Amino acid sequence: MSEILSVSKLNKSFGGVTVARDIDFALQAGTMHCLIGPNGAGKSSFFRLILGEHAPDSGTISFRETDITRMRSFERIRRGISVKFQVPGIFKALSVRQNLEVAFQHHLHGHNLATTVRRVLEFTNLESEVETAAGVLSHGQQQWLEIGMAVGVEPQLLLLDEPTAGMSPDETRKTGEMLHELNGRGITILAVEHDMAFVEQIATRVTVLHFGAIFAEGTIAEIIDHPGVQEIYLGTADE
Amino acid sequence: MPEVSGSFLDDTPVEQRSRAAIWLSRLEGPQTMGRGPVFWAVVVLAVLGAAIYPQFTNPFAVGNTAYFMVWTFMAMGLGVVWGYTGALSFGQTAFFGVAGYAYGILTINVGAAFGFTWVALIISVALAGLIALLIGYFMFYGRIRGVFIGIVTLSVTLVFETFMAQTAGPQWRVGDARLNGFNGMSGMPPLTIPWFGGDILLYPGIGLYYTLLAMVVLCYLGLRMLLNAPFGNVLVAIRENPERAEMLGYDIRLYQMLAFGLGGALAGLSGALYTAWGQYITPSSMGLTAAALPIVWVAVGGRRDITATLLGTLAVLYAFQTLTIYGSQYALIVMGALLVFTVLVTPDGLIATAMERIGRLFGKTRR
Structure with a gap:
């Protein structure tokens, strides 16, 4: 299995606060990988560094063997990275269809665009809401819409920042199924997530961040059994 | 969850419509109100009404209506920049002034023969658009956003006004064109159409009225097509959520700069037409x-x-x-x-x- 994303000696501080501390990280193509850790561990900042919203103080980020450390965000996206934000990053005043069209029109036009939009509507279960303004969808539907916007043109890597935040258990389960299907289509997934049951549902590997550094990495079983992870994040049975 | 086989992405080659058909279809779309036969019937009636209006009113009212139409280009440009892109520009008048003065300088020096006034109009509009692109480049690539765009653009127009107001005196001239400080520049020819047996001078009156009416209609329809095109969709996406738009792979600063350039060019069109309409331009217009x-x-x-x-x-x-x-x-x-x-x-x-x-x-x- 080849590395789709590799991060080497990544450092980033804001004043006295270090959000990334000598991070070395490799993401294997085709996997579903979760980032977990306590609040303030630097998970979202790590995403923002990968996306180019923050410039690192030092270190490199490579995507498909190309150094993207100094690339602007939109250039990274065009190379095959896609993202779903924690707070649904949709265009609330536009209809569901318009949201999807804006997301895909970069690559598609006319009949091809319409077909792709229809397929994504089916996938996200939003066919009945196609002309609804995105801002009035339920929270779960907004999350799915954003996932649809992120995957319609089939990126190689999908970054998900807390994809199930605010979802009901049923919506969370459906989202897990959705991610499995996307992964089955060949999309590598890297997700920040707090819900350990969801992490167990989707992740093939898990990385634990703590104070901006990688604290542990392994399979879900290895992470759950890791005493240090229990100490800093998961808690123990006695607590 | 429905099982969907195969790829989302439909990239199979299909027969595409002609470019003209695609652009015409964009007269209606998600970014503009009004669609269907009733709407277009109302539009046609309104244009016909405007076309026969001069037959039922006095020359003063015709010239006055032409004056109103002069300003609509700047307003539509501001609509693109502010309404569609979300960047409140307080300085469209700077581009209005640039093009107004440029039209005056060019036509005073070269004259109106052989339809040069139209060449001057195009050069003036292009100049205003280029300056808007330049300012837009520094603003948007410099990460200026929100209320600060209004402050920067207002500063630009006030600086330009202040500069032009102090250009009194014979040393402030470009060729034969004296800038004349606060009193403004005058003496430039109106728009002129070369014609057999003598040029047609478009002084405020029926000729200018119909010319402007045609330009307003063309500009309005052109903007409808542009705003319903992918370009317009991206502008609206940037207005709604710039971070998301960038994370869909759009260079949002480029789109903002282009929209600002378009707005500047349209403000310039108003400025050049205003100068041609009244044969004067003063710093107070900025x-x-x-x-x-x-x-x-x-x-x-x-x-x-x-x-x-x-x-x-x-x-x-x-x-x-x-x-x-x-x-x-x-x-x-x-x-x-x-x-x-x-x-x-x-x-x-x-x-x-x-x-x-x-x-x-x-x-x-x-x-």
């Missing part, structure tokens, strides 16, 4: 009052729809001029009150709100 008025026109009409912007601008200009008969300061106070009323009661604009409600009566909405 002053604080002049800079504020387009904001009122566009806000009152409806900044997020090009039809509402156009209709609102014509209506407010008419009202403003009517009120000016009773005193210009009084008219300005009413304009301010109208802006406050709009912001508080119909933030999407009076005309846009009315159009939305009429659309609902007929069971049609934009989105």
